[in-house]
Amino acid sequence: MKLYGSDTSPYVRKARILILEKDINCDWVLERPADAGGRFRELNPLGKIPVLERDDGEVLFDSPVIVEYLDTLSGTRLIPAEGEVRWQVQKVHAMADGMLDSTVTRLLEGLRPEDKRMQEVIDKHAKKIHDSLDYAEAMMADRSFVIGDSLSFADLALAVALEYVDFRYTHDWRSSHPDLATWLKPMSERPSFISTQPLKA
Secondary structure (H helix, E strand, O other): OEEEEOOOOHHHHHHHHHHHHOOOOOEEEEOOOOOOOOHHHHHOOOOOOOEEEOOOOOEEOOHHHHHHHHHOOOOOOOOOOOOHHHHHHHHHHHHHHHHHHHHHHHHHHHHOOOOOOOHHHHHHHHHHHHHHHHHHHHHOOOOOOOOOOOOOHHHHHHHHHHHHHHHHOOOOOOOOOHHHHHHHHHHHOOHHHHOOOOOOO
């Protein structure tokens, strides 16, 4: 299998981390959205990353579908197949993706020429990020894992989102969210997180 995507996309990073955590045989092909000749454009009609090309030629996109498929291939499911715990994991996954979406939107709006930049858009998405941080802080009080007593995809997704906030929206959220900061530290020290850490261009 091949996973196509960039080295800074948090959506790609989610899949890369899951592949490493579950020791799945899958090659990562570095292709960035700006690569006009990228194979991912041939494989995904939306022209977006990540894209997963299976050995049988079938193609999957985008990240929620890819990570759920990958999770079925090896070991204990980190996204449970059924039951209430599945919906709790998927709820946190959705919130984490929303944080990523808002961080990306805030970043792109801030890069627009000053006369075309809309401060209300930046503020709206900053509030979504901060409201999500507050929600996660309340959820993580005195907990080692987001859901239950073991690692799930909720942990991976939330940690990727928090590290992307650090990467693209640098500010001191830790002082007002100490439980979340304490929980993130050992997650950030996992080999899968260290080896996929994006580097600022």
